[in-house]
Amino acid sequence: MPEGPELHLGSLYVNKMCAGVVFTGPVRKSEVSKSPDVPFTCEAYRITAISRGKEVKLTLTPMKSDEPKQRSKAGQADQAMDVVFRFGMSGCFRFTTEDELPKHAHLRFYSKETPCRVLSFVDTRRFGSWQPNGTWQPDRGPCIMFEYESFRKNVVTHLSDRTFDRPICEALLNQKYFNGIGNYLRAEILYRLNIPPFVVARSVLEGLESEDLFDNEKPVKAEVRDTKDSDRVKKVKKEMGDLLRLCHTVPLEVVNLGGKGYDPQKNDYSAFKAWLQCYYVDGMKSLRDHNGRTMWFKGDPGPMATKDLKSPKVKKRAMKTEDHDYTDKKKGARGGRAHERRRWSNRESKTAKKEEVSSLKETEESEKVKTPQQKKRTAARGRKTSCAEPAAGPEKRSGRVTRQSSK
DNA sequence: CGTCCACGTCTAC
DNA sequence: TAGACCTGGACGG
Numbered sequence: 001m002p003e004g005p006e007l008h009l010g011s012l013y014v015n016k017m018c019a020g021v022v023f024t025g026p027v028r029k030s031e032v033s034k035s036p037d038v039p040f041t042c043e044a045y046r047i048t049a050i051s052r053g054k055e056v057k058l059t060l061t062p063m064k065s066d067e068p069k070q071r072s073k074a075g076q077a078d079q080a081m082d083v084v085f086r087f088g089m090s091g092c093f094r095f096t097t098e099d100e101l102p103k104h105a106h107l108r109f110y111s112k113e114t115p116c117r118v119l120s121f122v123d124t125r126r127f128g129s130w131q132p133n134g135t136w137q138p139d140r141g142p143c144i145m146f147e148y149e150s151f152r153k154n155v156v157t158h159l160s161d162r163t164f165d166r167p168i169c170e171a172l173l174n175q176k177y178f179n180g181i182g183n184y185l186r187a188e189i190l191y192r193l194n195i196p197p198f199v200v201a202r203s204v205l206e207g208l209e210s211e212d213l214f215d216n217e218k219p220v221k222a223e224v225r226d227t228k229d230s231d232r233v234k235k236v237k238k239e240m241g242d243l244l245r246l247c248h249t250v251p252l253e254v255v256n257l258g259g260k261g262y263d264p265q266k267n268d269y270s271a272f273k274a275w276l277q278c279y280y281v282d283g284m285k286s287l288r289d290h291n292g293r294t295m296w297f298k299g300d301p302g303p304m305a306t307k308d309l310k311s312p313k314v315k316k317r318a319m320k321t322e323d324h325d326y327t328d329k330k331k332g333a334r335g336g337r338a339h340e341r342r343r344w345s346n347r348e349s350k351t352a353k354k355e356e357v358s359s360l361k362e363t364e365e366s367e368k369v370k371t372p373q374q375k376k377r378t379a380a381r382g383r384k385t386s387c388a389e390p391a392a393g394p395e396k397r398s399g400r401v402t403r404q405s406s407k
Numbered sequence: 408c409g410t411c412c413a414c415g416t417c418t419a420c
Numbered sequence: 421t422a423g424a425c426c427t428g429g430a431c432g433g
Contacts, residue, residue, distance in 0.1 A: 264414095
């Protein structure tokens with residue numbers, strides 16, 4: 001569940017499910033978790049949640065006991081405790097009965113009911129974490145969704161920061177300035193404005209105002225209409241506002257979808273899939289950024305692009321002979337993908353893997369010489385050699401993502 | 408069976 | 421700025 005919208009939806013979920021529920025006893029941690037114990041135990045307490053960017057804070061609030069304070073049992077909390085969560089790649093909250101505990105429920109809060117219910121922090125991959133008596137992480141900036149004005153100001157007043165020397169798509173993942181933006185949001189946001197992902201961040205941000213002058217003109221609207229490309233640019237300017245505004249409104253659209261956001265396991269994932277216009281969408285291009293993350297986009301990648309493995313899309317598909325309007329679209333597309341994949345694997349993955357440094361180098365040099373980027377490019381590639389690979393083609397994942405372009 | 412990929416940080420060279 | 425940290429689904433052989 002992990003970008004800003006999912007974290008916020010998680011907090012809404014906790015508040016909704018736990019409204020009126022009384023919890024009791026200690027907070028329990030799974031054996032395998034490396035996050036800290038939560039030293040809180042209480043005969044009767046409540047749980048509420050609030051989110052900020054990519055964090056959620058749970059507040060455990062002891063209920064007033066009838067006993068006089070002196071007589072309350074030792075070790076029982078009488079003070080509220082905050083626990084701040086980060087979700088990593090797979091964290092989420094779930095509220096279930098005790099015997100339906102999800103797999104990977106690494107932190108658990110038990111209700112006082114019978115049968116007992118449990119609020120669990122579930123995290124398959126365990127990249128998430130929590131901090132008892134925690135506070136918002138100090139290096140993270142204001143929330144893109146719920147601290148919009150200070151978020152804008154924080155960016156606009158720090159444009160000299162080296163962060164903004166980076167391509168815009170990479171700057172957008174810096175949580176010091178864009179707390180809540182993640183990989184699918186950066187793609188969706190840049191796509192809406194037709195901004196090439198690999199242009200210098202500063203160049204697209206300078207000139208923007210601290211105040212959102214656009215703010216009063218139009219309400220935040222989660223309107224996603226089919227528009228022709230030619231119209232899109234105009235529409236963008238007229239109805240959407242600037243990049244910083246979209247860092248605010250686009251995540252809110254996901255919140256307003258009312259589902260779970262990005263969560264392929266869930267039934268209501270289809271609404272989210274349908275909402276995506278670029279990320280993992282068939283026909284879009286993708287490229288690794290300098291940190292090895294897949295950037296989805298359309299059109300011009302921009303001057304700072306890695307000369308890295310690229311997505312297939314139209315051009316490469318055209319190379320596929322059996323490509324033209326097969327009915328079994330998936331199958332055909334996948335075949336194309338696999339083909340592409342093998343090519344690159346042979347060229348890079350294999351050679352790189354076998355300590356063939358020289359041949360790897362050759363491959364790189366042979367591409368083209370771009371002096372300033374050479375180094376980064378090499379680095380980016382090198383990093384990926386162990387799983388050297390073109391960015392996954394859209395076709396390959398078409399099952400996971402709405403195919404807007406089909407038909 | 409094996410390889411690659413995934414919504415994100417962290418921290419050691 | 422490479423890995424490290426993890427599990428599991430999709431796909432290929």
